[in-house]
Amino acid sequence: MTTGAEISPKPNLRVADATPSNWVDRWAPSSWQPYLRLARLDRPIGTWLLLIPCWWSMTLAQLNSSDHLPNLWYLVLFAIGAIAMRAAGCAYNDFVDADIDGRVERTRNRPLPSGQVSPGAALVFAGLMSLVGLAVLVAFNNFTIWLAIASLLIVAIYPFAKRFTSYPQLVLGLAFNWGALVGWAAIKGSIGLPALALYAGCVFWTVGYDTIYAHQDKEDDALLGLGSTALQLGEDTVPFVGVMYGLAGILWLVAGAFAGAHLVYFLAVVLVFLQMSWQVSTLDINNPSNCLWRFRSNRDVGLAVFAGLVADMALSWFAGLS
Structure with missing residues (x-):
């Protein structure tokens, strides 16, 4: 896929923060690799962190409705939607940031600054992935559709945030966790207090983990005059x-209390807070590998809370049979 001037692809340009064993670099056809990298499928942690608030929210809503198991079809739909919208968002972000990315060590091998994908092709790719996201979205109720569409304004603003604020991580948190509202709406057809508390908690979570992530680029960001919490806080x-x-953690507990969750959910939140405490107590902001490892470990935080929600539903059902 190309538009405008033809750009010769440069294969085997692995992005700095992709794991050496990622499936894109090892197994994907070379002609696909630039677009799979543009979609961040060689670095799926961002897709997980976009998906997890959706899964939490819909499962919390179902728990509140006394359902016995999560809606498996909705779980799949949210997963497809997260992959597609993460791909669209990253392609758009890379289009906006192509010049900056080319001057940052960690990002200079991304498909646009390295010449693997043209700017026009990146926008076409973003549009196609957005259509996939829209196709997923129409499976939900009308309130959910319009609620999800409302997030696009924040998504559009985010790539520019580091140019005018020292707290772009807050803008990312507001955009990235919109699924905490959408998941609840998909089940309930409205927004409730549990969803609002969950969303607020997820925003704080994102500001925390993305501040850790931002320490990888702080020297380059400072030279380029860009803002980040990593630079602001030092x-x-x-x-x-x-x-x-x-x-x-507190807001996740509040969300569970509002939704009528049981002990197993609260234990899950306490356990993941211990993991998050490990992140903080062992964080070395001057060691990029240390920062990246702790950032990536937040996928496990998300999956553990989700497991707690599923276990809560299942145990509640089993207790009702006793």
């Missing part, structure tokens, strides 16, 4: 991330 990062994670 050595105060560790207590700041601790506060963000603490607020996230």
